[in-house]
Amino acid sequence: MAKKPDLLPGTLDMLILKTLTRSPLHGYGIALSIKRLSDDVLTVEEGSLYPALQRLLLQGWVKAEWKMTETNRRARFYTLTPAGRKQLGVELTQFEQMISAITRVLQNVQEA
C-alpha cells in the first residue's frame, strides 16, 4: 500500500477550522470533508483528529453540541466560534507566507 503524504505539521487545526466555515460538522464529517476536498490525498487520522478537536474546544475556537443527523443518530457537531474565525485568518496568513517563501526558494534554486 502506497503511503499517503502526511499532513504538513501544524496544518490540521487550520484545515479543521476551514472545513467548519461552511457549516457545522461532526468529527466523521470533518474527516470525510478533508478527504474529499483533497481528492483523497489527505487523510486525517482519527488519532489526530479527536485530540485536535479537544484542543480547539479548549482554546474556545470551536464549540460542540449534540444534534441528530439526517439518519437520526446522535452525533456531536462542531461549530466555528468568532474567535475561531479570527484564528483561522491568522493561521491562513501565516500559512500563505510560509508557502510563498517555500515557493520562492524552490524557483530560485531551479533557475540557478
Add this chain to the structure above:
Amino acid sequence: MNPVSRFMKKLSMLLGRKQFSSDLDEEMTFHRDQAEKEFLAAGMSQEAARYAALRQFGNATRLKEKSHEVVGFSFESLMQDVRYALRQLASNPGFTAVITITLALSIGANSAIFSVIQGVLLKPLPYPHAEKVVRLFLSSAEFPKFPLNPFDFRDFRARNKSFESMAAFTRHDMQLSGNGQPTELSGFAITSGYFRVLGLTPSLGREFDWNAEIPGNGRQIILSDHLWRTRFNAAPDIVGHSITLDMLPYTVIGVMPAGTEHPGNDYHAVPYGESVDVWAPFEFEGNPNQRGSHYMEGIGRLKPGVSAEQANSEMNTLMAQIEREHGGSGWSVLVIPLYREIVGANQRMLLVLLGAVGMVLLIACANAANLLLARAAARQREVAVRLALGAPCRRLIRQMLTESLLIALLGGGLGAALAEGGVKALVALLPAGFPRAHDIHVDAAVFAFTFLVSILTGVLFGLAPALQASRMDPKRGLYEGSRASTGTTRQQRLRSVLVVSEVSLACVLLIGAGLMLRSFLNQLNIDPGFRQDHVLTASLSLPNANYKADVDIARFYTRLMEGLRSVPGVESAGAGSDLPWTGYDENAGGFRFEDKSPPPHEDFHARYHMATPDYFRALGTPLLHGRFFTDADSKDAPAVVIINQAMANRYYPGQDVVGKRFTFEDHPKDKDWMRIIGVVGDVKDKPNSLGAEPAFWFSLPQAANPDMLVVLRTTADPRQLADSLRDQVRRLDPSLAVADVRLMDQVASESVATPRLAFSLVGLFAGLAIVLAAIGTYGVISYSVSQRIPEFGLRLALGAQPTSVLRMVLLQAMRLAFGGAAIGLAIALLLARVMRSMMYGVSPTDPATFVSVLAMVIAIALVACYLPARRAAKANPMDALRAD
C-alpha cells in the same frame, strides 16, 4: 484565550470527566459506524467492513488517552502513576519493606549527622555580625596559642586601627554565699567593652566602663540570667543591690539576657555556651613594665572592611613596637575568626562523619537499585505489554521513577522519625564541652535536607531500572517474558557494577572504622602516667578575704589532708593546683640553672604546679628519682621542687638531676635557688598528646595557691567518700563550697569521648554498610544462579562434579568481592590524608587494618553467596531439562 479561563474550562471538563469520557466514546463509536457503513457501501461484506473500520480507527484506548491528555491536568496522570505505584508496592510487601527499611536507616543516619552539622557548623554564632568577631592570641614556635599579657593588651587596644572594639577576659571563679548553700560560680574577669565586642547588651543595668578597670574602684558584678533567676528570684530591682562573693560585698550593675553564650576560651577553659554565671571587672594591677605573665584571652570586633589577615598584620607591627619598648621574647600575634576557634577542632571530625554516612546512603541506593533491577526483570512482561499497547517510553520511565520516588519518600519519612531519636542519642554521646551541642535539633532545615536527600535518592536508584525497562524491545519482552528466565547480560553487568561499588564503599568505611578503633584503643591503652581507678577528686577555692596570707592557705590544706588521711578507706590524700587532662596550662619562663643558662634571646620554659606531699601518691604517678615532698618542706625550709621526666630530659638528658638548682631571679640570694629533690613520671597533657611538656611542682607552703584540687585514693568505691570529704571541709570552714566532685575515671573517660564517639559512629556506619553490601552480593549471585539453574543442571547431567559447580559460583562472587575490595582499598589510600589528624599511634595506611578488612570482606562475600552456590551444586538435571 487567557490562562485563567482556559484553566476554568479544563477544570469543568475534569469535574465532568465521566461525561467527557462517555461523550468521547459515543463520538468515536459513531465515527466507526459511519466508516463501516461506507465500507459496506463500497461492497465489502459486513464482517470485513467492521474489521476495516476498526483497523482504520486504530487503538481506541490509546486514542481516548490522547484526547484525555489534551484536556487533562498533568497531575492527573501523575496521580494515576502514584496510584499504580502504590498498588505495585502493596502487592509486594516484603520487597517494599526491605527497601524502605534500608533507606530509612541510611536516610535517618544522614539526617541525624546533618542535624549536628547544621547546629554546630552551619548555624551562625549567636552574636550580631559574628563573622567580624575574632580571637587574639600570642604565638611562638613552642606555644602556638598563648594568652596575652594585660598591659600588652592595653597597648593593643589603645594603638590599633583595625578594631571597632577590643576586650580581654580571664577565668575568675567566685564563691557565692550569704543566701543558702555556698556555691562555686563559674566567673570571668572582663575588661570594659567585652559585651560590646560580642554585640550583646545587658537586659538590666549596663556593662562595665573604663572606670571599673582601675584598681580599687568598687566591686561591681554582672549576673547571668540563670543565676539571677535561680538565686535571686528574678528580682527586677537587683541592679544596685549588694551580694556576697568570696566573702566580700559586690554591687550588681547588670544582668545579661538568657542566651548569652560564652565565646569559649583555652586557658582554664570554660566551654562555649551558657556556661558563665558572673562577670567581674578586670583590674589592671601591678607594674606595666613587667610583662612576663600571660593569662588574658583577647577578643575583638573588626571594623567594616577589615579582614582578619589585615588585623593580624597590624597587630604584629604593634607587637614588634611593644617589644622594642619593653623587651620580649619574640612573640607574634595570632588573629583567628571566632567561628574557626569555636568549631575548628571538630569541623574535620564532623565532615568525616558526614562523608561516612553519605557513603552508607550511596550503598543503600545501590542496593535499592539492585532490588529494583531484579524486580524489573520479573516485571518485564508487564512492561512489554504496556509498550506493545502503545504506552510511550517517557510515560514508562515516569511510572518507574514515581515508584522509586515513593519508596524513597517513604524511607525518608521513616528516616526523619529515626533521626529525631538518633539526634538525642548523638547529643548524649557527644563529649562534655562539645561546642554548640545545645544548638543541635531536628529543625525545619533538617527536614528540608531529609526531603531533598530522599528525592535525590529516589531518582538515583530509580533511574537505572527505569531506563533499562524503557529500552526493552516489546516483542522480545513478550516472548521471553513467557518464561521466568529473562535477565539480559547487560542488566547482569549493571547489577555487578552496583555490587562492586557497594563492596568498595563498605571497604572504605570498614577501614575507617578499623583505624579509628585502633586509635581509640591506643589512647585507652597508653600509660597515662597516673592510675585513674579508685580516685575521687573535688575542687576547693579559698576566698582571699578569709585567707589573706600564704600561711593561712598552707595551714588549711595541711589540716584538711591530715583530717582526710584519718578517714577509713582513704589510702592517701593530696591536693594539687590541677589534675591531669583538665586543660591546665600555667607556664613559667625565664629561669636558669646553676650550671646552665639559656642561649641569648631565648627563654627556658616549663609548666608550673603546686602540690602537697601526698599528691603524687594519691594520683599514682610514680617517683623515678629522689623523694616526694614532706611536711618539712615548709615556708621557712629551703626551696625545693619536683620535676617531671620531660624536664629532666630537656635540660639534663641522661644525667642525674636530683640536687641541681635553678632560679627565676637575676641576682639570686641563696634562698632564691630551688633545689630539685625528685623526678616523677610524665603525665601527658592530653590523652592524645605524644609526650608531656616539661613541668615542675612547688611544695604548696612555699608557693601557696588558694584554688586546689583534692585527690583521694581509696581502698573501696571512691564514691562513698564524697560525704566524708564534705564533712572534713565543713569541719574546718563551713562557708566553703566543695565543687566538681568527680571520679578520676570520669575525667579520664571524658577526655577520650571524642575518639570514642568518632569510632562508635563510623563503626556503626561500617557495620550497616557491610550488611547492605552482603545483601547486595547475595542478591546478585542468587539471581544469576536461579537463571543458570538449567545450565548447571545440564553440566551436572553431563557429568560435572557438584564441587566444580560450587566453585564456579563462588568464583563469580569472589570476582565481585575482590574487585570491590581492590577499589575500596585504593579509595582508602587516597583518603588517608584526610584521616591523619584523627589518628593516634596508627598510620592511616596501617597494613594490618587493610589486610584484616580485605579478609573480612572476602569472608562475608563467601558467606553471602554460600547458599546460592549450594543451590547451584544441587541443581536437578531433570528439572533443568523439563524447564526448556
